[in-house]
Amino acid sequence: MMKGSSEHGETSKAPMSRGVSKGVSILDLILRFIAIIGTLASAIAMGTTNETLPFFTQFIRFKAQYSDLPTLTFFVVANSIVCAYLILSLPLSILHIIRSRAKYSRLLLIFLDAAMLALVTAGASAAAAIVYLAHKGNVRANWFAICQQFDSFCERISGSLIGSFAAMVVLVLLILLSAIALARH
Amino acid sequence: MMKGSSEHGETSKAPMSRGVSKGVSILDLILRFIAIIGTLASAIAMGTTNETLPFFTQFIRFKAQYSDLPTLTFFVVANSIVCAYLILSLPLSILHIIRSRAKYSRLLLIFLDAAMLALVTAGASAAAAIVYLAHKGNVRANWFAICQQFDSFCERISGSLIGSFAAMVVLVLLILLSAIALARH
Numbered sequence: 195m196m197k198g199s200s201e202h203g204e205t206s207k208a209p210m211s212r213g214v215s216k217g218v219s220i221l222d223l224i225l226r227f228i229a230i231i232g233t234l235a236s237a238i239a240m241g242t243t244n245e246t247l248p249f250f251t252q253f254i255r256f257k258a259q260y261s262d263l264p265t266l267t268f269f270v271v272a273n274s275i276v277c278a279y280l281i282l283s284l285p286l287s288i289l290h291i292i293r294s295r296a297k298y299s300r301l302l303l304i305f306l307d308a309a310m311l312a313l314v315t316a317g318a319s320a321a322a323a324i325v326y327l328a329h330k331g332n333v334r335a336n337w338f339a340i341c342q343q344f345d346s347f348c349e350r351i352s353g354s355l356i357g358s359f360a361a362m363v364v365l366v367l368l369i370l371l372s373a374i375a376l377a378r379h
Numbered sequence: 380m381m382k383g384s385s386e387h388g389e390t391s392k393a394p395m396s397r398g399v400s401k402g403v404s405i406l407d408l409i410l411r412f413i414a415i416i417g418t419l420a421s422a423i424a425m426g427t428t429n430e431t432l433p434f435f436t437q438f439i440r441f442k443a444q445y446s447d448l449p450t451l452t453f454f455v456v457a458n459s460i461v462c463a464y465l466i467l468s469l470p471l472s473i474l475h476i477i478r479s480r481a482k483y484s485r486l487l488l489i490f491l492d493a494a495m496l497a498l499v500t501a502g503a504s505a506a507a508a509i510v511y512l513a514h515k516g517n518v519r520a521n522w523f524a525i526c527q528q529f530d531s532f533c534e535r536i537s538g539s540l541i542g543s544f545a546a547m548v549v550l551v552l553l554i555l556l557s558a559i560a561l562a563r564h
Contacts, residue, residue, distance in 0.1 A: 265508045265511070265512075297562050304489075305555045308496060308550075308555065311500075312500045312551060315496075315500040316500050316501075318501075319502075319504050320504040320505055321508075323450045323505035323508045326450070327450075332447070334448070335513070336523060336525070338521060366490070366493045369490075370489065372558070373485075373490070373558055376558060377483075377485070377564070
C-alpha cells in the first residue's frame with residue numbers, strides 16, 4: 195500500500211513540481227508589484243511634503259519641506275532607485291514564469307534583491323530615526339520636537355515610511371522565493 | 380578536438396564540482412567570522428562610549444553617553460542580536476562544509492540572513508542619520524551640532540558604524556554564496 199502510494203507520487207511528481215515552480219514564479223511577480231507600489235507611494239508621499247505655517251515674522255517664514263532634512267532627501271532617492279530597479283526586474287520575473295529552470299538570472303536577482311533590500315532599509319530606518327526625533331526631540335542633545343509646530347508635515351513624513359517598510363518585508367520574501375525556486379532544481 | 384575537451388570536462392566534473400561547493404562553504408564560514416567580528420566591535424565600541432566634559436555648572440554636568448540617544452541604543456541592540464545569530468549559525472555553516480548537498484538548512488539560512496541584513500542595516504543607517512545630525516546639526520529644525528562640544532564622543536560613535544556597515548556587505552555576500560550553493564545542485 196505504502197509502496198503503491200509512493201510510486202503514484204513519483205509518477206505525478208514532475209508536472210506537480212513544475213506547477214509549484216510556476217506558482218512560486220507568479221507569486222514573485224505579484225510581490226514585485228506590491229513592492230513597486232510601496233516604494234513609489236513612499237517616494238511620492240515624502241517628495242511632495244511641505245507645510246507653510248499661517249504666521250510669519252519679519253525675517254522668517256515658517257516653512258517645512260522634506261529637503262530641509264538631508265536624511266529625508268536620501269529616503270526619497272533610495273525609494274526611487276529601488277522602485278526603478280523593481281520595474282526593470284519585471285521582465286526577468288516574467289521570464290522565470292515561462293522558463294522555470296532558469297538559474298543564473300535567479301542568482302543575479304537574489305544578489306540585486308539583497309542589495310536593494312539593504313538600500314531601502316537604510317533609507318527607511320534613517321528616515322524613521324529623524325521622524326522619531328521630530329516627534330520626541332532629545333533633551334540631552336537640546337534637539338527640540340519640531341512636530342509641535344509642523345504637525346501636518348510630521349504626519350505626512352511618518353505615514354510615508356509605511357510603504358518603505360512594507361517593501362522591506364516584501365524584498366525579504368522575494369529573496370526567499372528565489373532561493374526556493376533554485377532549491378527545487 | 381572540441382568534443383574531446385568537452386568529454387574530458389565531463390569526466391572531471393563531479394569531483395571538481397564538489398571541490399567548488401566545499402570552497403563556497405568554507406568561504407561562507409570565513410565571511411561569518413568577519414561579520415561576527417564587525418558587529419561585535421560595533422556593539423562594544425558604541426556601548427562603551429561616554430564622555431564627561433571637564434567643566435560643569437552648578438546644575439548640569441556635561442556628560443554624553445550612547446544611551447542618551449535611543450537610536451544609538453537600538454544600534455547596540457541590533458548589532459548584538461545579529462552577532463548572536465551569526466554565532467548560532469556557525470554550526471550550520473560547518474555542517475554545510477561536510478554535507479555540501481544540504482538544501483533546507485541553506486534555505487533557512489538565506490531567509491534568516493536576509494532578515495538579519497535588514498536588522499543590521501536598520502541599526503547602522505538609523506545611527507548614521509543621528510551621527511550625521513550630531514556632526515552637522517540642522518539649521519531649519521534648530522538642531523545644533525553637538526560635536527562641537529563632545530568631539531571624542533562623536534569620533535567614537537562615528538567609528539563604531541564601520542563594523543556594522545562591513546557586516547552589511549558581508550551579509551549580502553553570504554546570501555549570494557548560499558544561493559550559488561543551492562544553484563549548483
